Amino acid sequence: MATGIKDYAARSREIIREDPGVRESVTGATIAFDEKRRQGYAEVDADAWRRWAEGVKNHTLTHLDRYLAEAEEQLQANGAQVHWAADAAEAREIVTGLAVRHGVRSVVKGKSMVTEEIDLNPVLEAAGIEVFETDLGEYILQLLEEPPSHILGPALHKSLEQVQELFADRLDTARDGDPDTLARAAREVLRGAFIHADMGITGANFLVAETGTVALIENEGNIRLTTSLPRVHVAVVGIEKLLPRMTDLAGFLQLTARAATGQPIGCFVSLIQGPAADPGDDGPEEVHVVLVDNGRTDVLAHEHAWEALRCVRCGACLNACPVYRQTGGHAYGYVYSGPIGSVLDPGLLGLHEAMPLPFASSLCGACEDACPVRIPIPELLLEWRREAQEEGLTPWKERAALAGLASVATRPGLYRLAGKIGSRLGATGAARVLPMLGEWSKDRALPKPSPRTFRDLWREGIE
Amino acid sequence: MSVESRERILARVAKATASRAGLPHPGALVTPVTDDPEAAFVKRFTSSGGEVVEAGPGRERSAWLTRLLRGLDPEVVGVAVGPEVPPEFRPRLPEVAAAHAGAGISVAWAAVAESGSLILPSTGTRAVQLLPPVHVVWVPRGRVYGRLEDALRELRRNLSAGVGLHSGPSKSADIGRTVVTGVHGPGRCMAVVGSYAPTGTSET
Numbered sequence: 001m002a003t004g005i006k007d008y009a010a011r012s013r014e015i016i017r018e019d020p021g022v023r024e025s026v027t028g029a030t031i032a033f034d035e036k037r038r039q040g041y042a043e044v045d046a047d048a049w050r051r052w053a054e055g056v057k058n059h060t061l062t063h064l065d066r067y068l069a070e071a072e073e074q075l076q077a078n079g080a081q082v083h084w085a086a087d088a089a090e091a092r093e094i095v096t097g098l099a100v101r102h103g104v105r106s107v108v109k110g111k112s113m114v115t116e117e118i119d120l121n122p123v124l125e126a127a128g129i130e131v132f133e134t135d136l137g138e139y140i141l142q143l144l145e146e147p148p149s150h151i152l153g154p155a156l157h158k159s160l161e162q163v164q165e166l167f168a169d170r171l172d173t174a175r176d177g178d179p180d181t182l183a184r185a186a187r188e189v190l191r192g193a194f195i196h197a198d199m200g201i202t203g204a205n206f207l208v209a210e211t212g213t214v215a216l217i218e219n220e221g222n223i224r225l226t227t228s229l230p231r232v233h234v235a236v237v238g239i240e241k242l243l244p245r246m247t248d249l250a251g252f253l254q255l256t257a258r259a260a261t262g263q264p265i266g267c268f269v270s271l272i273q274g275p276a277a278d279p280g281d282d283g284p285e286e287v288h289v290v291l292v293d294n295g296r297t298d299v300l301a302h303e304h305a306w307e308a309l310r311c312v313r314c315g316a317c318l319n320a321c322p323v324y325r326q327t328g329g330h331a332y333g334y335v336y337s338g339p340i341g342s343v344l345d346p347g348l349l350g351l352h353e354a355m356p357l358p359f360a361s362s363l364c365g366a367c368e369d370a371c372p373v374r375i376p377i378p379e380l381l382l383e384w385r386r387e388a389q390e391e392g393l394t395p396w397k398e399r400a401a402l403a404g405l406a407s408v409a410t411r412p413g414l415y416r417l418a419g420k421i422g423s424r425l426g427a428t429g430a431a432r433v434l435p436m437l438g439e440w441s442k443d444r445a446l447p448k449p450s451p452r453t454f455r456d457l458w459r460e461g462i463e
Numbered sequence: 464m465s466v467e468s469r470e471r472i473l474a475r476v477a478k479a480t481a482s483r484a485g486l487p488h489p490g491a492l493v494t495p496v497t498d499d500p501e502a503a504f505v506k507r508f509t510s511s512g513g514e515v516v517e518a519g520p521g522r523e524r525s526a527w528l529t530r531l532l533r534g535l536d537p538e539v540v541g542v543a544v545g546p547e548v549p550p551e552f553r554p555r556l557p558e559v560a561a562a563h564a565g566a567g568i569s570v571a572w573a574a575v576a577e578s579g580s581l582i583l584p585s586t587g588t589r590a591v592q593l594l595p596p597v598h599v600v601w602v603p604r605g606r607v608y609g610r611l612e613d614a615l616r617e618l619r620r621n622l623s624a625g626v627g628l629h630s631g632p633s634k635s636a637d638i639g640r641t642v643v644t645g646v647h648g649p650g651r652c653m654a655v656v657g658s659y660a661p662t663g664t665s666e667t
């Protein structure tokens with residue numbers, strides 16, 4: 001698929017120069033999320049939980065064929081229908097085909113990265129189907145015709161004033177409406193949409209093989225409504241979302257919430273087994289699960305990158321990343337942005353297509369420290385950089401910087417030394433070592449040289 | 464096409480997994496066990512914005528619930544009640560469609576202390592659990608699990624089509640990073656502990 005990844009550097013500069021409010025909003029929100037994540041981790045034995053989660057995911061991914069077959073069998077036994085999509089086009093075709101077959105005129109959607117990945121909404125709309133994004137942040141972006149900027153807070157780059165303007169124009173609210181009033185206005189529109197929708201479309205946080213359970217985490221209740229009220233529910237699920245057992249789900253529901261927002265669990269969790277079966281149940285008549293590959297088997301086959309498939313899309317690495325904080329997700333040009341995007345996108349799309357994302361990092365390691373499934377993001381970035389160099393995909397400037405950086409960053413002693421040099425040289429000098437910093441510093445007032453090390457500096461953002 | 468894709472995807476997965484050693488499952492995640500699950504549930508649920516109330520003793524629960532709902536602001540006039548709620552646990556208020564009700568009344572399958580969750584089966588009516596601005600949930604006596612894993616292990620044998628875990632009111636911070644409640648689901652979630660017995664006849 002066409003992406004905007006190639007323009008990463010130019011777009012970053014543009015965002016920083018033209019729209020400084022983005023940096024302010026994103027930095028504020030991600031620092032707040034990151035602080036909550038730290039508190040959430042501090043309440044439990046986070047190191048043990050993370051090691052356990054890494055182990056469960058590694059086990060699952062190294063037995064994925066078995067668990068996919070088991071999940072399919074269980075889902076079918078529960079009365080759900082299972083579809084397999086090799087790529088985005090096939091996934092779109094399956095979902096649109098279901099909508100047409102059921103005479104669907106209106107769809108409500110829960111926030112789902114994979115439906116963004118397969119670019120589902122335009123084809124549904126082209127088929128004459130009205131689509132409502134129902135997560136509040138996604139709804140704001142749908143009105144603005146913008147893609148999400150963050151896995152968890154898709155509209156976190158928008159300020160209150162921007163939403164006030166938008167809702168005043170579109171929903172007729174007061175120009176100084178408070179968040180409560182604005183949320184109520186959105187609720188009113190979307191409540192009607194829930195009640196009249198023929199189909200609900202969601203992603204999935206997890207798919208439990210043992211029971212054929214599609215598990216979804218959220219805070220607003222829109223996903224519970226999306227999976228409950230319309231007569232047809234379609235869950236679009238990446239094949240890496242498997243968990244072996246229901247008891248595994250207990251740990252993952254709690255760990256994911258703690259990593260994402262610091263909560264002990266999301267306010268609402270939906271465990272969907274299949275269509276409504278009990279007499280009192282007003283749930284959907286049909287449940288369809290679309291299992292999507294779209295590059296995931298390429299990632300699985302990669303000697304190193306397969307570890308990125310452990311990702312539970314919590315957004316913690318984005319929140320911890322000083323580079324992401326400068327621009328938010330739009331600069332990255334693809335649905336998966338920030339540190340996880342920089343290691344996953346080359347696997348999903350091909351390294352050539354994902355350049356220069358592996359370079360969009362200072363390798364400070366904050367992402368790996370935050371990650372609930374301990375994905376070694378800095379190591380994977382270096383691996384992609386090495387492959388890019390081998391394939392001649394890096395321009396000479398980046399390649400020269402890469403050679404120095406790779407050798408320094410993979411040797412902790414030298415890396416610390418480079419940090420000390422950076423603290424003496426200031427950002428300009430250090431930018432010679434860390435190429436992406438050069439891109440930022442072209443258009444920004446440079447920070448004063450800090451007596452602290454470069455790692456510390458990046459850990460908190462440039463300033 | 465989907466059938467061909469199934470074979471293709473599974474073959475690709477099998478090839479990729481065959482290329483590296485299968486790693487073992489690490490076993491259960493060990494989390495602390497609480498001595499007093501009910502007290503721990505109350506603490507966790509309320510810290511997430513949920514409310515816990517205790518019903519009066521004896522056979523007066525229906526009247527008690529009616530008083531509770533009438534005393535809310537705004538006063539609840541019409542209610543939606545799940546089919547699983549026995550007569551003596553239903554308020555004496557007019558029953559209306561969930562979309563128009565001031566409160567929904569349900570019975571939980573169980574509660575969980577560790578996560579502060581109410582587990583709601585879809586043998587009840589989902590619209591009752593989701594559409595009214597207030598959700599009142601009877602928690603069966605003695606059915607508060609300490610750990611989520613233990614609850615889900617047991618739930619495996621009782622899985623209905625669409626189970627919900629509700630762990631507080633609906634909320635969002637998507638606008639200006641300010642937390643607002645009642646965005647789509649109920650803005651108030653009230654758990655009634657200590658008095659509901661599944662037969663609906665036992666006294667406290």
Ligand code: SF4
Binds near residue numbers: 311318340370371
């Ligand atoms: S890479 Fe880790 S921290 Fe980042 S979104 Fe995925 S699971 Fe969360």
